[in-house]
């Protein structure tokens with residue numbers, strides 16, 4: 001997670017004015033250019049075309065903080081999703097490796 005404070009935003013604003021590359025700015029922040037672009041977009045410093053960035057502002061719908069049934073993470077996620085996102089991904093991988101659907105036997 002990149003910390004973005006006013007000083008960072010001022011720096012980015014100036015870097016954009018100077019025509020610095022996104023790679024240069026990303027290096028300064030210590031993140032990848034994709035993260036940098038999201039930061040720039042989120043703070044309105046640069047407008048990007050494309051659904052990839054617009055989708056970040058779409059209301060994701062009802063959320064809940066029910067502990068993940070696997071790792072107990074209580075990070076907010078879409079309601080009725082019983083596993084956190086990393087575990088959901090892991091479940092999908094496991095499901096593709098085995099016919100055993102262990103999610104059916106998980107405690108409720």
Ligand SMILES: [Zn+2]
Nearest residue numbers: 068071084087
């Ligand atoms: Zn989890």
